[in-house]
Amino acid sequence: MSVAINANESAQAPVARGSAAPIPVALIGYGSSARTFHLPLILSSPHDFTLHTIQQRPGSKSGPDASARFPDVKIAPTFESVFDHLPKGSLVVITTANATHRDFAVHALDKGCHVVIEKPAALTNEEAESIKEAERRNGVVCTAYQNRRLDGDYLTLLSLLRPSSSDHPSPIGAPVSVESRFDRFRPLRKGGWREEKGWEEGGGVLWDLGAHLVDQALDAFGVPERITAFATSGRDASHNVEDDFLVHFHYPPSAPLPPDSIAPPPGTKLGGLRVTLSASCIASKTDEEQIRWNVCGTRGSYEKRGLDPQENQLKAGSTPLDASFGSYGDSDPLSIRLGRLTTSAAPAAVPSAGANGATPVQPLLTAQDIPTLPGTYGCYYQNVARAIRGEEKVFVSTDDIVRNTKALLLARKSVQEWRSIRWDEA
Numbered sequence: 001m002s003v004a005i006n007a008n009e010s011a012q013a014p015v016a017r018g019s020a021a022p023i024p025v026a027l028i029g030y031g032s033s034a035r036t037f038h039l040p041l042i043l044s045s046p047h048d049f050t051l052h053t054i055q056q057r058p059g060s061k062s063g064p065d066a067s068a069r070f071p072d073v074k075i076a077p078t079f080e081s082v083f084d085h086l087p088k089g090s091l092v093v094i095t096t097a098n099a100t101h102r103d104f105a106v107h108a109l110d111k112g113c114h115v116v117i118e119k120p121a122a123l124t125n126e127e128a129e130s131i132k133e134a135e136r137r138n139g140v141v142c143t144a145y146q147n148r149r150l151d152g153d154y155l156t157l158l159s160l161l162r163p164s165s166s167d168h169p170s171p172i173g174a175p176v177s178v179e180s181r182f183d184r185f186r187p188l189r190k191g192g193w194r195e196e197k198g199w200e201e202g203g204g205v206l207w208d209l210g211a212h213l214v215d216q217a218l219d220a221f222g223v224p225e226r227i228t229a230f231a232t233s234g235r236d237a238s239h240n241v242e243d244d245f246l247v248h249f250h251y252p253p254s255a256p257l258p259p260d261s262i263a264p265p266p267g268t269k270l271g272g273l274r275v276t277l278s279a280s281c282i283a284s285k286t287d288e289e290q291i292r293w294n295v296c297g298t299r300g301s302y303e304k305r306g307l308d309p310q311e312n313q314l315k316a317g318s319t320p321l322d323a324s325f326g327s328y329g330d331s332d333p334l335s336i337r338l339g340r341l342t343t344s345a346a347p348a349a350v351p352s353a354g355a356n357g358a359t360p361v362q363p364l365l366t367a368q369d370i371p372t373l374p375g376t377y378g379c380y381y382q383n384v385a386r387a388i389r390g391e392e393k394v395f396v397s398t399d400d401i402v403r404n405t406k407a408l409l410l411a412r413k414s415v416q417e418w419r420s421i422r423w424d425e426a
Helices: 031-042 080-084 096-110 125-138 150-161 205-221 310-315 379-388 398-417
Strands: 021-030 049-055 074-076 090-095 114-116 142-145 175-181 225-234 246-249 274-280 291-299 300-306 338-344 365-371
Touching: 021 031, 031 090, 031 379, 049 080, 049 114, 074 080, 080 114, 080 175, 090 225, 096 125, 114 379, 125 142, 125 398, 142 379, 142 398, 150 205, 150 291, 150 300, 150 338, 175 205, 205 225, 205 246, 205 274, 205 398, 225 398, 246 398
Parallel strands: 021 049, 021 090, 049 074, 090 114, 114 142, 175 274
Antiparallel strands: 175 291, 225 246, 246 274, 291 300, 300 338, 338 365
């Protein structure tokens, strides 16, 4: 499901939950993902959560000694020992290597705990289905950490595609083509398991950045009819781990355009949306030049450059408790802070198609810069807490986990077989 955000309220501020006690949290792993993303967000919601346990192997080199920063928190040396003192109904957050996600998640769910799994939650369709089944049989909450649904640029795009009022139709109209990129300039490999492990062990950029882009595309546009994909190791052809991918989602012809369509005329069926997802580690452009979104529709287009600021803000020590969190700063270039919205003329200003075979007059286009909505990573764990308490559903369901896993595996199959793969293909 998509996240409804009210830009006029402070959605990230911690909210008291009455007399409900904070939910104990066990953090599995203490690497960069745990320290950069999960801990700051969890600690920003003290009314919802209390840190109970951190699992860190003795002598682990993935991060500093957790006990030094959290002397009052239990430090468990193994995953199994986490459950020696963890209350039933606690939240277990899994941030370890991708290949461990399914086994750890199912074990925690079977212990009666709720679970957040770093993406990708599963590496096979069978793993994804087993996570969904474990959630069902234990009556608990399980979700994947797809924080990029709360990026400001993605929220801005959704607001343009799905206006809150029917009196104001989408300025983009029916989408025709979507380009979603997550490029970086890292010509030298930095090491670590993500750049050293093969596909079967959860390594490579398709499992990493691709998991985010695929999730956003499926959330916004639904499942495609076919998938065509390409992936390679652009920095070193002899290296067995992909660092560059291009994935096309091909959709069937659209439903008939609504009565308020300017052009093409109402009732027309479009030839089918094409969504292109890509990431490269050798995209030699500055941050303000990197294209993040390029979306074209029957009424207009939206282009956004640069990445959402929240990751860098978290790395710098900012949290959702800070008033400016999620928004670009004054020092950020305007080319990053603003998106470019191009729209066609209002219906009354568009001449009718020419009569008696005359050439129709095409709608005129105008362009303007528009602000980017604030990102709202703080909403992620607030949603998890409310779901655990039965107040709402999680943003990212286990059905989404199954769907995302299938899409990534079909993309990989397309890479291996050099052909388009139908969504319903086994």
